[in-house]
Amino acid sequence: MEGRHGTRKIISPGDPFRDWVVSLFDGQVRDPACCLTVSQIRPASHMVCRCTSDGGDLDVVVKFFAEPTGKIREYDPERAMKREYRMLKKAQKAGVPVAQPLAVNRTFKCALVTAYVPGTPLGVHITDCSSLYSRLSAVAGVMRLLHARRSSSYEKAREFSTFHDVLDQVELSQRKRGRFNDLLGAWWHSGDLDRRRGCMIHRDATPANYLFQGEQVTAIDFESAWTRAHPVHDLGVFCAEMKSLFREQYGDPSAAEPYIGHLLREYAGSSAEFEGVVAALPFFMALGYLRTARLDLGEKDQRWLIKEAERCLRRP
Template sequence: MQETKKRASARSESPRTSGEIHRWLRRLARENPDIFGRGGQWKIRPVKEQHASSHVTEVYQIDDKRVHVKFFRRTLGPTSTTYEPCREMATEFATLKEYERRGFGSGKYQVARALGSDERLDCALATLYVGGFTLQSLIQDVIHGKRGPAELYMGLELTAGLLRRIHTEMPQSYYIDQCEMFYSYLKALLRLEETGALGGFHRKAMRNMARWYEHQPLFRQRGVTVHGDANPSNFKIKDGIIYAFDVERSRPRRSKCVDLGSIAADLWHQFAYEGGDGNKAEPYVQHFIRAYEPDRKHRNEIQDLLPFYTSQSLYKIASLGFWDGEYRRRLIEEGTRRAEEVPELSK
């Protein structure tokens, strides 16, 4: 009985009460009159909506507008030992503001608009809600015959255009962060190794990585700012405009192939998991790459390096805890096969 009272007291003292969240949202409405108007009563109510995320998220209706709130202290999966929720919240808020400052709040290719953040409310970050549909739902609808392939081709063209804009208009550098490149690859492999999932692929994976380490073009890439978590659930399309979300992993001095490989890997994964045949994703992957880079010479350079990054993303997907052993093995096998595609350089 006493323990029950303690738990009830803890809940009542939690900073993340609906009343405090509503007061915070009203303050954000006052601070953003260009969106919410001036002097309104701002009736607020929660709205139920499913959203694929690694954190607890909620949507609130404020009169005729909606706000999306992500709580960084409420994670839905494993986090690293160095994860600090309020630091991550502050990083994403600052990143969103930088995108806004550079013009990503208008036009055909946009990034979600940040409204505010508050450490006291479970490290909450509020962004202006965008309707429409995610690229992931579009992929799945095409796989299940609910939409035609032409719609997915158009969706991938929009995604390619947005990523290209990010890669060209955000900060660039002469070189990529080479240590981070291999650290990210190793991290995905080590997660699989720790759970015993890598199995007989361990030796092949290490050998492939050593071969890529000798591939000099991998190290001569120019650095760009990447989205950093370019999976299809983080892009929404509405009225011919595409919006990017969840940019807390957006970083400079990365290869553009980080984002391109993520999309390519997720297309294979969606067609394999939802449709039973990952090879059916290939026409869409090629269309996406052509839309991103129309120039054949530069596109060939991307195609040479893409297997390394696609492999990394497939290993990363495999390390998630959602899959049964058989499907996880398929992901690892495909990731290993992609990593074997090290280009042969002419002497």
């Protein structure tokens, strides 16, 4: 789990947090009296630290839900902590390669402990186009495993509610917001997003949340995961992020299209499923663009993202 590391500090035996973390590895740490080195990992929406023992036989990541660092601060940290732990367990049970969830503890600022995952995020490999196809095949496989965890129902209204929530966070003129509302209405009635059953999704399926060590991939950060969702939600967000990355890296978002096509073909199990994915994809790609447009970007970048989102939503 590579990231930009901030200040490091050493915590010694007798520190309650250190003693609790070491206790999770009872009998597995060669020196139970070891010190822990704590290093902050950035960027992250909460305080996130890597904790390692002197001998290296203890290596974990701790997310402190009661210490938000992003814009969203009005939430129940204990509930969020337990929810991500539960979602990681669900994904793990489905065979999805995830950072192993180890423990939660509300006493220590609502801490979630997971095993440390070495590797680099997929976005780092954008420049290595020769290996990108195989890495995207691996990502498609992970998505299929996760989406195979079916739900008994599907909440289409929640997908649209989320879209409207994201629109609320993007600065749009009243006229443009009205245009988006009309486009969303056409999608609601189109039937392209209808299905009988939903599934589990990551919901923040960005290239940054797929770590590679060699050809092995691990999905991380299940804080936003959902059940009863549309599987193409993850694909759409991921594809929008890919086009944005290629625009940033090469100045040409269309250069991502062969890779996106490969991802979708690897994901779809049949021609009928591929057609269903393609039919729903523009809606969720638009959502992906608007998610990014919420960030503090330059006017030119934000304008491009909003324009692309609107273009995706326009129906033939």
